[in-house]
Amino acid sequence: MSKRHSQKHKIDRRMGENIWGRAKSPINSRPYGPGQHGQRRAGKMSDFGLQLRAKQKLKGYYGNITEKQFRAVYDEASRRKGNTAENLIGLLESRLDAVVYRAKFVPTVFAARQFVNHGHVKVNGKRVNIASYRVKPGDVVEVREKSRNMALVLEALQSGERDFPDYLDVDAKAMTATFTRIPEFSDVPYPVQMEPALVVEFYSS
Template identity: 45%
Template structure:
């Protein structure tokens, strides 16, 4: 299965949350898509609830099934709370860090900037969206790309103090990944324990 490129509002309405960012249509139609969307009263099974949470996390971070499973395996082998570590690993992906720093307006746009070699990590071009950023790494815009309209538009008026684990330097158009984020600092509305229960079956 390739990466999802279909209608985003449809997916956001399915989960009832703006998982791809602000959505005007979702504000008006906050119910599932389809002709039975408004009348959906059917009770979802425990498995269905867990699966839905996993799908929500995958769509939110733009990760494919195999990548997600590999991250879960890595999280389950690490010391600590598996669900929390899973979210921290997702947050540490380069495309997500580029998005969190405000260099791109969405995670999909961030992934494109990374793939098109506009992003540098510690001064070196990295074009792998899933690259795991480590504490102390400096993520910035390549010198040639600093004048790109998509980047300057995204950075204009962006609140860089939003995320305590990141630090932005406006002069060099780069941000530092200070430390792995604590679960309470990650704003995504994901019940990670349900994902752990799903994979534990």
């Protein structure tokens, strides 16, 4: 299990955006970067800087993914037929922890990884504890019966902070979610603008 080196709120402040759309984000009250130089006026960013920022924002959004893991996802996306940027988003959204987060079984992407790692999730009736497990269209993801009364799960499902995306068929009462299809970039409910094309430019330059 990879170690999270920076808190999620630090990622928000570093990017200058509320990248998960959460009400508790410090960006809502302090819309500038952290540290003593955080309020300085930002200069114009280079093309490389824009590409790096796009990569860091997309990688940071999915929680505890390391650079090595993220690069491996990109490499697979580039090998597949079609648009690499679209493939990249499809692969990221197919991760089990991403599906658990989208289904609102947990409140954050960070909690989703831990929730999966601790064995609270089944895929097609079998327990899976690997957050990066690739979910396929038609797969049914569910919270184990023993875990369904956890406060974390109940609070997340009742939260009005996020909606279910169209590519998941969620039964909140049964705590199951069917991954109906691999989404396109335009289908994914990012609270802020993501730029996967710039991520592709970053790795291909």
